[in-house]
Amino acid sequence: MQIPDYYQILEIERDATAREIQGAFRKLAKRYHPDKNPERTAFAEKMFREICNAYNTLQDKKQKSDYDRTLQTIERQQKSQEAYFDRLNRLDQNYAKLELLLHALLRQNYETGVSMYEQLCYHSEAAGKKWRIDDFLSYEESRDCEFLLAEAYQKLGFSNGDASSALERHRKIEQAMLLYESLLSAESKRPCFKHFIREVKERLKFIYLYHFSVEGYDQRCHIPLTKIRALKLPKRETAWMYKKIAEFYVEIDQLPEARIVLKMAFELQPRLAGAKKICQTLNMGNQQATS
DSSP, X not given: OOOOXXXXXXXXXXXXXXXXXXXXXXXXXXXXXXXXXXGGHHHHHHHHXXXXXXXXXXXXXXXXXXXXXXXXHHHHHHHHHHHHHHHHHXXXXXXXXXXXXXXXXXXXXXXXXXXXXXXXXXXXXXXXXXXXXXXXXXXXXXXXXXXXXXXXXXXXXXXXXXXXXXHHHXXXXXXXXXXXXXXXXXXXXXXXXXXXXXXXXXXXXXXXXXXXXXXXXXXXXXXXXXXXXXXXXXXXXXXXHHHHHHHHHHHTTOHHHHHHHHHHHHHHOSSOBTOHHHHHHTXXXXXXXXX
């Protein structure tokens, strides 16, 4: 629905007074009166008619009130429609970029895929929004994409040929960890990918233990043991991880921490394989360690 903008026709603001409306009408009526425009009679008649219609509506309080209400309603609808089509356009653009991202990841072009993903996130955050894969793909497709992204970050983070700094490699490993954890969280609420949940847990085990290594340890980004418990692994596997962490603490000479974690390992697995040496180091000879 379209109606003429009488304020624009009379060249006045929407808060114009009755005096200003009348003054604008008189000025324009003189300018466009057909008698004063013999060379452009048809155009002058059209303009004069629009000016008169505008004045007749705006000079009457009730007509003006009804007109203002209708005009505002139409403008709100137009803005809503423009916003809708703008969102559709942005969705189409983002979906096209997402297809390219997936294509790169499936071809193991990890750097390209990660770069595209981070650009999408950056531009969205710059606009004050959080970019989400789920806004463009189905739930199952989103989880697949999340898995591929996590794999890409992990590969880049642990790549020996990666020329980036240690800090940047660590950032990529952190991002892989967050994506894998997001996958597990989603799966716990809406299971649909049981076939690769075991693989996700294996990868998280590797990343968690990386943080408990000389290369990956950083007190600022310390991985709490609750993350390991959250994996809900068999007791034997969790105990093995605790033993590896205890060995790391011994390596950096934090023996009290090593004893605490090793004791947790024995609580889960009383006959813990491969723990005899560390038990001797920590003077924990009463444990049921096997070589």
